Each structure stands twice: as structure tokens, then as C-alpha cells.
Amino acid sequence: MQYRDLGNSGISASVVGLGTWVTGGGEMWHGADDAESLRAIDVALDSGINLIDTAPAYGWGHSETIIGRAIRGRRDKVVLATKCGMWWEDNRGSFHYHLDGKDTFISLHPDTLAIEIENSLRRLDTDYIDLYQTHWPSKEPDFTPIEDTMAFLMKLKDQGKIRAIGVSNVSIEQLEEYRANGDIASDQFRYSILYRAPEADVLPYCAQHGIATLTYMSLEQGLLTGKVGMDRVFDPNEFRSNEAWNPWFKLVNRPKVLAMLEGWKELTEKYNCTLAQLVIAWTAAQAGVTHVLCGARTAAQAGQNAAAGALTLEAADIARMRNDAVALGNPE
Numbered sequence: 383m384q385y386r387d388l389g390n391s392g393i394s395a396s397v398v399g400l401g402t403w404v405t406g407g408g409e410m411w412h413g414a415d416d417a418e419s420l421r422a423i424d425v426a427l428d429s430g431i432n433l434i435d436t437a438p439a440y441g442w443g444h445s446e447t448i449i450g451r452a453i454r455g456r457r458d459k460v461v462l463a464t465k466c467g468m469w470w471e472d473n474r475g476s477f478h479y480h481l482d483g484k485d486t487f488i489s490l491h492p493d494t495l496a497i498e499i500e501n502s503l504r505r506l507d508t509d510y511i512d513l514y515q516t517h518w519p520s521k522e523p524d525f526t527p528i529e530d531t532m533a534f535l536m537k538l539k540d541q542g543k544i545r546a547i548g549v550s551n552v553s554i555e556q557l558e559e560y561r562a563n564g565d566i567a568s569d570q571f572r573y574s575i576l577y578r579a580p581e582a583d584v585l586p587y588c589a590q591h592g593i594a595t596l597t598y599m600s601l602e603q604g605l606l607t608g609k610v611g612m613d614r615v616f617d618p619n620e621f622r623s624n625e626a627w628n629p630w631f632k633l634v635n636r637p638k639v640l641a642m643l644e645g646w647k648e649l650t651e652k653y654n655c656t657l658a659q660l661v662i663a664w665t666a667a668q669a670g671v672t673h674v675l676c677g678a679r680t681a682a683q684a685g686q687n688a689a690a691g692a693l694t695l696e697a698a699d700i701a702r703m704r705n706d707a708v709a710l711g712n713p714e
């Protein structure tokens with residue numbers, strides 16, 4: 383496993399991070415098996431992963447609770463990253479979505495953050511969080527100025543409740559404003575070989591300013607592992623059925639992806655690795671990328687993904703994979 387700095391926080395985190403959205407279960411992931419989730423976290427930690435990313439919103443606290451159970455007795459071995467700003471206890475904030483029977487709001491106001499931090503610490507069974515990230519930016523009508531959010535987060539840092547502050551899903555302008563109001567160690571956003579938009583702005587910006595980047599959906603929620611064939615049907619409530627977010631899952635687009643993956647068989651043979659590992663290694667090798675978050679439903683997936691942290695691809699192969707992905711064009 384390779385380890386890289388989380389910006390200027392002084393924290394060193396594994397290049398492959400364990401993503402735990404799926405651990406929360408619920409409609410979006412068609413449930414999750416807690417015993418298997420606990421095994422996945424065990425295997426991840428035993429395989430050199432120390433970065434675990436979660437959020438209160440993943441299963442309404444369930445993902446955090448499972449992680450709290452899994453890391454008991456070895457808290458010091460983990461770089462624990464959670465988030466704030468998705469709120470469902472009452473209707474403070476700006477409406478975001480309705481899921482699992484709950485109205486969810488975005489609120490980055492100190493009032494709700496003060497409750498959220500205590501809830502996360504309790505669920506994670508810890509007295510500090512290594513990386514505390516704003517999940518989504520504040521929005522109208524109940525907009526909270528970044529200055530107010532950051533003043534509160536910096537106070538949490540001074541109190542030792544969090545060690546570093548990160549942001550997620552922000553524009554460059556928002557990131558600049560966050561940085562103008564305190565220390566920002568990391569930025570988390572969607573990035574994969576099929577979703578390269580951050581190469582135009584966020585990735586170079588973060589590289590220039592020494593901000594760690596935590597990429598998400600880099601396996602395109604399993605599509606890039608090769609396991610999603612033409613016959614795989616997802617429940618309509620699952621996130622993978624959301625065509626706006628996951629256009630490559632549409633049956634009209636899937637064959638192109640599957641053909642590209644088929645062509646990479648010579649690479650998986652050359653490196654003696656799986657497609658998931660090849661794709662993770664490609665992602666970790668891109669300019670500006672420091673950490674790749676990989677969701678794992680099972681212990682086998684977690685172990686396989688962790689091993690990609692030791693895989694280095696030759697420059698010609700990295701370029702070839704990019705060319706293949708670019709040749710697919712945009713999804714319909």
C-alpha cells in the first residue's frame with residue numbers, strides 16, 4: 383500500500399480508501415449485510431487501508447455505527463473521514479431529497495453542525511474525527527455563508543474534536559472561499575476514467591495548492607469491475623438506476639463499456655490483476671489524484687481493492703487506457 387499526505391494536515395492516509403456508502407444499506411444500495419460489512423472493514427484494515435470514508439447520510443447513521451463497531455480497540459490505526467451538512471432530524475436547511483421515507487436537507491449552519499458532530503462522534507465511538515468534510519455546499523433558500531461554517535469547523539479543530547477539514551462537491555470558487563476562511567486539507571469529488579471532468583479544473587487546482595483529493599465512484603459503482611453484464615437488472619430505487627448520475631449503466635451504453643473492459647484483458651494478464659485493481663491503479667496514477675475511495679460490499683472486494691494500492695502501471699498502459707475511454711465518447 384502506498385500512503386500519501388492529506389494535504390498539509392500532517393495525516394498520512396492510504397492511497398486506496400474504503401468507501402462505506404454501501405455499508406449504510408437502504409434503498410439506494412438495495413440493503414447491506416452488516417456482518418459482511420464488518421468483515422470488509424476488517425480485511426481493509428488488515429490489508430493496509432487506513433483511510434475509511436463515511437457520512438451520517440449513509441443509511442441515516444448506520445454506516446457510521448458499523449464503522450464504530452469495526453474499529454473498536456484499534457481507533458489509532460484508522461484515518462476516520464466523515465462528513466456533515468446532510469440533515470434529517472427536522473426541517474432546518476434547504477430541502478435536498480426524500481429517501482427511505484425521510485426528508486433530507488442541506489444545512490451547514492453552526493446550529494445543526496453542533497448536533498451533527500456529537501452524533502457522529504457517538505456513532506463512531508470515538509472522541510475525535512481525523513477528517514471532517516462538508517458533504518454538499520449550502521444552497522438557497524436557507525443558505526449559510528461559508529465564513530460561518532468555517533468559523534464553526536475551525537472551532538471544532540481548536541477543540542480537538544476534528545483534526546482536519548475537507549470539502550466535497552464544491553466549485554473552484556467555493557473551494558477558494560473555504561480556503562480563505564481556514565485550513566482545507568482535502569476535496570472529495572466524483573472522478574473516474576469514464577468521468578474525467580475534474581481534470582479541467584479541480585484536479586489541477588488541488589495539485590497547485592497542495593490539497594488532497596479523495597475521488598469517488600472511481601469504479602463507476604461496480605461497472606468498471608466487469609461484473610455488471612447486459613443481464614444485470616437494478617431495482618428502480620437503486621442509485622445505479624439513476625440515469626442522470628449513471629448513464630453508462632443504461633443498456634444502450636453498457637456494451638461500449640463492456641467491450642472496452644474486454645480489451646483490457648491483456649493488461650490484467652500482464653499485471654496479474656483484476657479489472658477493479660487495474661482501474662484503481664489507473665485512477666491513483668492521474669495528475670492531482672492523491673486518494674481513491676472504493677466502496678466495498680464484501681470482504682473479498684475490500685481485499686482486492688486494497689491490493690491495488692501496491693500496483694503501478696507503465697505510462698504507455700495508462701495512456702492506452704485513457705485513449706480507450708476517450709474513444710467511447712459521451713454516453714447517450
Ligand SMILES: NC(=O)c1ccc[n+]([C@@H]2O[C@H](COP(=O)([O-])OP(=O)(O)OC[C@H]3O[C@@H](n4cnc5c(N)ncnc54)[C@H](OP(=O)(O)O)[C@@H]3O)[C@@H](O)[C@H]2O)c1
Nearest residue numbers: 401402403598599600601602603604607658676677679683
Ligand atoms: N462525497 C460524496 O458526495 C460521495 C458520493 C458518492 C460516493 N462517495 C464516497 O466514495 C465511496 C466510493 O463510491 P461508491 O461506493 O459510490 O462507488 P464505487 O467505489 O465506484 O463502487 C462501489 C461498488 O462497486 C462494487 N465493487 C467494489 N469493488 C469491487 C470489486 N473488487 N469487485 C467487484 N465489485 C466491486 C460493489 O458493488 P456491489 O454493491 O454491486 O457489490 C460496490 O458497492 C463511497 O462509498 C463514499 O464513501 C462520496
